[in-house]
Amino acid sequence: MSAPAGGREPGPDMEPEAFRQAAREVADWAARYREQVDEHPVLARVEPGEVASRLAASPPEEPEPFADILDDVERVVLPGITHWNHPGFFAYFASSSSAPALLAEFVAAALGGNAMLWRTSPAATEMEERTVDWLRQWVHLPEAFRGVILDTASTSSFTALLAAREETGLDVRRRGMAGRADLPPLTAYVSDQTHSSLEKAAIAAGIGQERVRRVPTDDRFRLRPDALREAMEEDRDAGRLPFFVCATVGTTSTTSADPVAPVADVCEEQDAWLHVDAAYAGPAAALPERRDLFAGWERADSVVINPHKWLFTPMDCSVFLFRDDEAVRRSLALTPEYLSSGEEGATNLMDYGLPLGRRFRALKLWFLFRFFGGDGLRERLRAHLDWTGDFVRWIEEDPRFERTAPAPFSTVCFRTKPPEETAGDEVGRETVNDWNRRLLSEVNREGSVFLSHTVLDGTYTLRLAVGSIHHRRQDVRRAYERLVEARERLARGADG
Amino acid sequence: MSAPAGGREPGPDMEPEAFRQAAREVADWAARYREQVDEHPVLARVEPGEVASRLAASPPEEPEPFADILDDVERVVLPGITHWNHPGFFAYFASSSSAPALLAEFVAAALGGNAMLWRTSPAATEMEERTVDWLRQWVHLPEAFRGVILDTASTSSFTALLAAREETGLDVRRRGMAGRADLPPLTAYVSDQTHSSLEKAAIAAGIGQERVRRVPTDDRFRLRPDALREAMEEDRDAGRLPFFVCATVGTTSTTSADPVAPVADVCEEQDAWLHVDAAYAGPAAALPERRDLFAGWERADSVVINPHKWLFTPMDCSVFLFRDDEAVRRSLALTPEYLSSGEEGATNLMDYGLPLGRRFRALKLWFLFRFFGGDGLRERLRAHLDWTGDFVRWIEEDPRFERTAPAPFSTVCFRTKPPEETAGDEVGRETVNDWNRRLLSEVNREGSVFLSHTVLDGTYTLRLAVGSIHHRRQDVRRAYERLVEARERLARGADG
Numbered sequence: 001m002s003a004p005a006g007g008r009e010p011g012p013d014m015e016p017e018a019f020r021q022a023a024r025e026v027a028d029w030a031a032r033y034r035e036q037v038d039e040h041p042v043l044a045r046v047e048p049g050e051v052a053s054r055l056a057a058s059p060p061e062e063p064e065p066f067a068d069i070l071d072d073v074e075r076v077v078l079p080g081i082t083h084w085n086h087p088g089f090f091a092y093f094a095s096s097s098s099a100p101a102l103l104a105e106f107v108a109a110a111l112g113g114n115a116m117l118w119r120t121s122p123a124a125t126e127m128e129e130r131t132v133d134w135l136r137q138w139v140h141l142p143e144a145f146r147g148v149i150l151d152t153a154s155t156s157s158f159t160a161l162l163a164a165r166e167e168t169g170l171d172v173r174r175r176g177m178a179g180r181a182d183l184p185p186l187t188a189y190v191s192d193q194t195h196s197s198l199e200k201a202a203i204a205a206g207i208g209q210e211r212v213r214r215v216p217t218d219d220r221f222r223l224r225p226d227a228l229r230e231a232m233e234e235d236r237d238a239g240r241l242p243f244f245v246c247a248t249v250g251t252t253s254t255t256s257a258d259p260v261a262p263v264a265d266v267c268e269e270q271d272a273w274l275h276v277d278a279a280y281a282g283p284a285a286a287l288p289e290r291r292d293l294f295a296g297w298e299r300a301d302s303v304v305i306n307p308h309k310w311l312f313t314p315m316d317c318s319v320f321l322f323r324d325d326e327a328v329r330r331s332l333a334l335t336p337e338y339l340s341s342g343e344e345g346a347t348n349l350m351d352y353g354l355p356l357g358r359r360f361r362a363l364k365l366w367f368l369f370r371f372f373g374g375d376g377l378r379e380r381l382r383a384h385l386d387w388t389g390d391f392v393r394w395i396e397e398d399p400r401f402e403r404t405a406p407a408p409f410s411t412v413c414f415r416t417k418p419p420e421e422t423a424g425d426e427v428g429r430e431t432v433n434d435w436n437r438r439l440l441s442e443v444n445r446e447g448s449v450f451l452s453h454t455v456l457d458g459t460y461t462l463r464l465a466v467g468s469i470h471h472r473r474q475d476v477r478r479a480y481e482r483l484v485e486a487r488e489r490l491a492r493g494a495d496g
Numbered sequence: 497m498s499a500p501a502g503g504r505e506p507g508p509d510m511e512p513e514a515f516r517q518a519a520r521e522v523a524d525w526a527a528r529y530r531e532q533v534d535e536h537p538v539l540a541r542v543e544p545g546e547v548a549s550r551l552a553a554s555p556p557e558e559p560e561p562f563a564d565i566l567d568d569v570e571r572v573v574l575p576g577i578t579h580w581n582h583p584g585f586f587a588y589f590a591s592s593s594s595a596p597a598l599l600a601e602f603v604a605a606a607l608g609g610n611a612m613l614w615r616t617s618p619a620a621t622e623m624e625e626r627t628v629d630w631l632r633q634w635v636h637l638p639e640a641f642r643g644v645i646l647d648t649a650s651t652s653s654f655t656a657l658l659a660a661r662e663e664t665g666l667d668v669r670r671r672g673m674a675g676r677a678d679l680p681p682l683t684a685y686v687s688d689q690t691h692s693s694l695e696k697a698a699i700a701a702g703i704g705q706e707r708v709r710r711v712p713t714d715d716r717f718r719l720r721p722d723a724l725r726e727a728m729e730e731d732r733d734a735g736r737l738p739f740f741v742c743a744t745v746g747t748t749s750t751t752s753a754d755p756v757a758p759v760a761d762v763c764e765e766q767d768a769w770l771h772v773d774a775a776y777a778g779p780a781a782a783l784p785e786r787r788d789l790f791a792g793w794e795r796a797d798s799v800v801i802n803p804h805k806w807l808f809t810p811m812d813c814s815v816f817l818f819r820d821d822e823a824v825r826r827s828l829a830l831t832p833e834y835l836s837s838g839e840e841g842a843t844n845l846m847d848y849g850l851p852l853g854r855r856f857r858a859l860k861l862w863f864l865f866r867f868f869g870g871d872g873l874r875e876r877l878r879a880h881l882d883w884t885g886d887f888v889r890w891i892e893e894d895p896r897f898e899r900t901a902p903a904p905f906s907t908v909c910f911r912t913k914p915p916e917e918t919a920g921d922e923v924g925r926e927t928v929n930d931w932n933r934r935l936l937s938e939v940n941r942e943g944s945v946f947l948s949h950t951v952l953d954g955t956y957t958l959r960l961a962v963g964s965i966h967h968r969r970q971d972v973r974r975a976y977e978r979l980v981e982a983r984e985r986l987a988r989g990a991d992g
Binding site: 012013014016018019020022023024026027028029030031033034035043044046048049050051052055056057058059060061062063064066068069070073076077078079080081082083084085091092095096097098099100102103105106107109110111112113114118119120121122123124126127129130131134135137138151152153154155158162165172173174175176177178179180181183184185186195196197199200201202203204205206207208209210211239240241252253308312314315316318331332334335336337338339343344345346354355356357358359363366367369370371372373374375376380383452453454455463469470471472 | 514515555572588610620630650674693696702808840959967
């Protein structure tokens with residue numbers, strides 16, 4: 001054996017004392033990183049290929065000391081990191097690592113293993129069932145729901161689609177879909193604001209991108225139940241089979257909340273599976289003052305909530321809740337002999353998803369809920385809503401800016417008005433869009449904040465998403481100030 | 497805000513100094529756990545429901561001190577853990593956490609974030625491309641392959657199946673499969689030894705379980721190319737469309753290696769996608785003395801290798817390699833406006849799989865290769881093969897045992913012979929199987945080793961899989977000794 005470090009005859013892995021030392025160094029490194037994260041630009045400043053050029057082109061043949069590798073994290077990795085834990089990260093939806101959830105991730109990795117079967121990790125299995133139920137109680141979903149933790153909302157929604165596909169009774173699991181004269185085209189329904197992952201799920205499941213109907217939304221970007229009913233009836237009349245509807249509470253662009261109750265009525269009429277994508281906004285259902293936005297979700301067949309978005313849990317942690325345990329297992333469960341075990345009354349979590357291997361993700365939720373408490377988590381969400389309200393006010397009171405959509409949760413869609421427009425002139429849409437594109441680029445270049453964008457009915461729109469455990473009121477204020485400064489720089493450039 | 501700990505006005509998260517302290521405690525805990533892992537029984541001794549009964553039924557409302565939570569890891573979690581990092585873990589395939597890969601997992605979690613787009617984590621994106629290429633070089637796959645890291649082989653093989661489905665030119669992505677008169681039934685081919693995840697992938701993709709043909713294997717459990725050709729021709733004659741073949745190097749039950757070169761010939765003739773599942777055995781391709789078992793895999797369209805199996809990387813880390821970048825993206829890539837970025841020459845890894853969100857998994861491979869060196873990794877694999885050879889010899893020299901399959905890699909299939917059989921009597925198969933079932937249960941109960949089983953042509957078979965970074969020769973020896981002791985206990989029980 002070659003010696004990884006030092007002169008002693010090595011064991012197969014790092015020596016215990018060296019590991020203890022290295023683990024402490026990593027712990028200290030992590031503490032330092034978290035403390036100093038705001039000294040980095042939020043958005044990585046490297047060019048494509050720059051990080052790769054600092055990595056060896058071929059795998060090293062000889063071992064290197066651990067300290068050198070850790071040093072290279074600073075030298076090579078950090079400049080190429082977009083810091084999602086930076087308090088100035090307001091892009092997309094937050095995905096932040098709270099201290100307890102991060103430490104849980106380390107504990108889970110140290111325990112290692114694979115929770116595919118109950119027996120291969122009883123603790124991971126039962127804690128997953130329990131913490132998913134904690135989340136269910138906390139967001140006030142009925143007891144009829146149970147669930148599992150998957151990696152992302154894309155996977156959770158895909159799993160829902162497969163269960164719905166099997167619930168048609170067309171035996172797609174066994175017989176497949178190609179070359180069957182007895183199958184009508186299966187159609188799924190989303191809104192024009194639904195996340196693209198639903199379309200991707202339909203592609204993967206063999207439903208087809210064309211057979212995902214994008215139902216129009218109202219002037220607040222909410223799916224129109226009347227338009228949904230019409231589309232489903234039209235398809236049914238044309239011989240197609242409407243089988244799946246996704247309503248979203250907290251859409252990706254504007255965080256609009258589809259009216260789930262009337263959508264559930266339509267699904268009942270049409271005998272279609274109702275999936276609710278609450279990946280981002282789900283935690284807000286824990287707040288009585290926001291619960292009306294979720295009205296009707298308790299009637300869904302399945303719901304997805306991602307604690308790795310607005311619940312301070314590092315990627316990945318997507319909770320997939322469903323009513324009909326059998327429906328989910330019927331669509332996917334498969335046990336070969338080498339995985340048969342046979343404990344009575346035990347759940348094998350591999351039966352609830354495509355991947356066989358499963359990490360111990362529940363530990364993050366367990367640490368999180370215990371460390372902050374359900375009440376503490378609600379207070380943090382309330383603070384985010386509060387600061388979002390401040391930002392909305394600043395934008396609304398400032399003639400240089402304009403809100404482009406309602407802000408029911410912790411995300412604001414807005415745009416700047418070019419100087420001509422604030423002066424009262426008509427300005428073409430492309431000019432306005434171009435100004436906003438340049439403003440986004442300018443504000444992100446500065447380094448202390450990072451926002452992203454969307455397009456709403458042809459209007460290029462900036463988005464500010466509060467929701468990181470590292471956000472404070474002053475960070476939201478700073479984002480506003482940086483936007484104003486960047487806009488002034490652009491205006492001066494435009495004048496001069 | 498409620499105070500998570502102490503009397504000071506809390507920040508939204510744990511205070512920096514408290515985090516530093518807690519992180520060190522977790523580091524020390526991990527070091528202690530690793531040092532003392534062999535003091536636990538390998539296989540958890542709890543009953544179903546036992547762990548759950550020690551977890552609160554409802555989420556706590558009040559915050560708890562971090563120290564209490566960490567204490568409960570010892571009290572509540574550990575008794576329910578099956579210790580995959582125990583040196584006596586010989587079940588399934590190993591999934592062990594080497595020190596550098598484990599520490600990389602902590603660093604990656606501390607950095608957090610989501611590598612969906614290049615810009616959301618340039619370092620994670622480029623390091624993924626680079627380390628996947630390191631692995632490719634190390635196992636001697638041609639430059640034509642590139643790849644990504646997904647969670648599990650189930651997901652990698654599923655992604656391969658989707659690319660193959662699109663390569664048929666039938667526009668399944670856009671038009672789906674249901675209700676199309678122009679589509680022939682699509683058929684996929686595996687052997688009777690192929691992992692169940694391929695069948696699950698075909699179910700999920702809408703191909704259908706019935707349309708996965710299980711081609712028979714030879715007397716060494718290897719897919720028979722002649723039978724494959726015959727099945728494909730038969731299907732084609734019947735109007736079906738053979739489009740996908742999975743060959744396995746290192747099957748799950750016996751680690752048999754399908755003859756990939758003649759299978760590739762058949763795939764070429766039949767214009768079908770060739771996927772090679774080398775999830776377990778892939779790393780052995782780094783050893784010149786085992787490379788003949790992989791002959792022909794360089795002609796595959798896609799290959800999966802799981803470093804989280806026999807390459808000392810904690811779950812999850814599945815490397816999905818493919819030749820035709822476009823084919824994979826064509827089957828799945830989808831970019832909504834809110835995810836458009838537009839860096840020239842940058843790869844957005846979300847385009848290569850179903851999940852949008854992606855963790856920084858490449859860091860584990862980077863730490864691993866640098867700490868052990870490519871040469872050090874090969875030496876560790878060679879040691880495993882060596883000890884496996886010892887175990888095979890012990891079994892073959894012992895009249896109480898019998899090998900039930902060849903052992904081309906680090907896994908041995910064997911059975912015990914009941915006393916009547918060693919005495920020369922004919923014994924019915926059910927009696928023999930029952931003896932082996934009881935032997936497995938008896939040896940696993942003792943606590944210092946954990947083996948799993950399979951069934952080969954109706955013969956209940958025990959499996960010993962070497963491959964953990966924590967395995968040493970004496971652990972393999974101990975497994976043999978425990979088997980002998982357990983078998984003697986059973987024999988005494990049978991006599992007495």
